Amino acid sequence: MDFKLNEEQTAWQMKARKFAAEVLRPRSLERDRITDAFGTWDWDIIKAGSKLGFRTSCVPKKFGGHEIDFVTQAVVMAELAKADSAMSKAFSQCWKWSHLISQACTPEQQERYLKPFMSDDTYVLGMGSTEHIGGSDNRLPPENIKSGMRLSGVQDGDYWILNGEKAFIANGSVGKLFFLNVRTDPNVMMRDGVTTFVIEKDKTPGFSIGKVFNKSGWRFYQNAELVCTNARVHKSNILGEVNGAMKRSVGDNSGDMFGDLELAANALGFCDDAVETAIKLAKTRTQGGKLLKEQQNIQLKINKMAMLTEALRSYVLRTAWEHDQKIKGTNAGLVMNYSTFVGQEVTELYLDVCDQPGVELDEHADKLVRDSFIWSHLAGDTVQQIRVAQKMLK
Numbered sequence: 001m002d003f004k005l006n007e008e009q010t011a012w013q014m015k016a017r018k019f020a021a022e023v024l025r026p027r028s029l030e031r032d033r034i035t036d037a038f039g040t041w042d043w044d045i046i047k048a049g050s051k052l053g054f055r056t057s058c059v060p061k062k063f064g065g066h067e068i069d070f071v072t073q074a075v076v077m078a079e080l081a082k083a084d085s086a087m088s089k090a091f092s093q094c095w096k097w098s099h100l101i102s103q104a105c106t107p108e109q110q111e112r113y114l115k116p117f118m119s120d121d122t123y124v125l126g127m128g129s130t131e132h133i134g135g136s137d138n139r140l141p142p143e144n145i146k147s148g149m150r151l152s153g154v155q156d157g158d159y160w161i162l163n164g165e166k167a168f169i170a171n172g173s174v175g176k177l178f179f180l181n182v183r184t185d186p187n188v189m190m191r192d193g194v195t196t197f198v199i200e201k202d203k204t205p206g207f208s209i210g211k212v213f214n215k216s217g218w219r220f221y222q223n224a225e226l227v228c229t230n231a232r233v234h235k236s237n238i239l240g241e242v243n244g245a246m247k248r249s250v251g252d253n254s255g256d257m258f259g260d261l262e263l264a265a266n267a268l269g270f271c272d273d274a275v276e277t278a279i280k281l282a283k284t285r286t287q288g289g290k291l292l293k294e295q296q297n298i299q300l301k302i303n304k305m306a307m308l309t310e311a312l313r314s315y316v317l318r319t320a321w322e323h324d325q326k327i328k329g330t331n332a333g334l335v336m337n338y339s340t341f342v343g344q345e346v347t348e349l350y351l352d353v354c355d356q357p358g359v360e361l362d363e364h365a366d367k368l369v370r371d372s373f374i375w376s377h378l379a380g381d382t383v384q385q386i387r388v389a390q391k392m393l394k
C-alpha cells in the first residue's frame with residue numbers, strides 16, 4: 001500500500017497547515033479561556049477558513065464544492081486539529097452534514113440547501129438527535145416504545161407541526177440549517193417512528209435556539225438547545241421517507257463512516273500537537289541539572305507517545321484510503337474507538353512530561369486534557385464501543 005500523498009492531497013495539507021499555524025493556533029488559548037460559552041465562537045475564523053474552502057470541501061464539484069476524497073479529509077482534519085481540535089471540528093461538522101445532503105437529499109433539495117450553503121461564509125450546519133432525557137437511547141435503541149427521542153411531529157396538511165427540544169446540538173447556536181430527528185409515530189419502536197426534517201432556521205416559524213452549553217472541553221465548538229414550539233415545516237423538507245430516519249443507509253444512525261473517521265483524524269491532530277510540544281519541552285526544560293531529554297524516564301514516555309500516534313496515523317489513513325478505494329467491510333468505528341484510547345493515553349503521557357507545569361495547570365496542557373476527554377462523552381463512549389462490537393458480532 002502506498003501512503004504517499006498525491007499533488008492535490010499535498011496541496012490541501014499545506015494549505016491547512018498554514019491556516020492552522022497562522023490563524024487557528026494564535027487564537028486557540030485566547031478563545032478557550034473566554035468564560036461565556038457563546039463568546040468563545042469567532043466568526044472571523046470561520047469566514048477565513050471558509051474562503052480557503054475548509055467549510056465546503058466535501059460538497060460535490062457539480063455544486064461548486066471541492067469534493068475532496070477521504071484521505072484528504074483525514075489529512076486536513078489532522079492539520080487543523082493540531083492547532084485546535086475544537087475549531088477543526090466546527091469546520092468538519094459542516095462536512096459531515098453536507099455529505100448527508102449530497103448523499104440522501106433529492107436533487108431538488110440538494111439545489112435548495114447547497115446553494116445558500118455555498119454562497120455564505122457563515123452558513124453552518126448541524127444535526128439534532130439528543131434530547132435532555134438522553135442521547136444513548138437514540139444511538140442504541142432499547143426494545144421499549146417509551147425510550148428515545150420525544151420531540152414530536154404531527155402532520156397538518158402539507159405541513160408538519162413540531163414540538164419539543166433537542167439538547168447538546170453541535171453548531172446549535174450558530175447554524176443556519178439543521179437536520180432534526182423527530183418522533184412522528186410515538187406508538188411504535190423508535191426504529192419505525194422517526195423522521196428526519198431539514199430545518200432552515202430563518203424560514204421556520206416556531207423554531208428557536210435555546211441555551212448554549214458551557215462545556216469543559218472543546219469550548220470554541222458550540223453546543224446548544226434547539227427548540228420547536230409549534231414549528232411549521234413543509235413536507236418538502238423531509239429527508240427520505242416518513243418514519244424512515246433510523247433505517248437510512250447514511251448519516252448518524254447508520255453504517256456511514258464519516259463521523260467516525262472524522263473524529264479519529266481529529267484525535268490524530270491533537271496527538272501530533274502533544275508529541276511535538278513534549279519534544280520541544282524535553283529539549284529546553286532543565287530538571288535536576290540536566291535537560292529533560294537526557295532523563296531516560298522522559299525518553300520512554302516520548303517513545304510511547306510517538307509510537308501510539310504513528311500507529312493511529314497509519315490506521316486513520318488506511319481506513320480513509322479503503323473508503324476511497326470502495327473496499328467493502330471497513331469498520332471505521334474501530335479506528336474511532338482506537339483514537340479515543342490513543343488520544344487520552346497520549347495526553348496523559350504529555351502531562352507526565354510537563355510534570356510541574358502540568359500540575360500547575362499550564363494552559364496548553366490543561367486544554368489538551370479537557371479536549372481529549374470530550375471523546376468519552378461524544379462518540380467514544382461505551383455505547384459507541386458496544387455498537388462497533390455488535391457490528392462485528394452480527
Ligand SMILES: Cc1cc2nc3c(=O)[nH]c(=O)nc-3n(C[C@H](O)[C@H](O)[C@H](O)COP(=O)(O)OP(=O)(O)OC[C@H]3O[C@@H](n4cnc5c(N)ncnc54)[C@H](O)[C@@H]3O)c2cc1C
Nearest residue numbers: 127128129130134135136137168169170377378381382383
Ligand atoms: C461535544 C459534543 C457534541 C455533540 N454533538 C451532538 C450533535 O450534534 N447532535 C446530537 O444529537 N447530539 C450531540 N451530542 C450528544 C451526544 O450524542 C450524547 O451526549 C451521547 O449520545 C450520550 O448521551 P447522553 O449524554 O444523554 O448520555 P446518556 O445517554 O444519559 O448516557 C450516560 C452514560 O451511560 C452510558 N450508557 C447509556 N446507555 C447505555 C447502554 N445501553 N449500554 C451501555 N452504556 C450505556 C453512556 O455511554 C454514558 O456513559 C454531542 C455531545 C458532545 C459531548
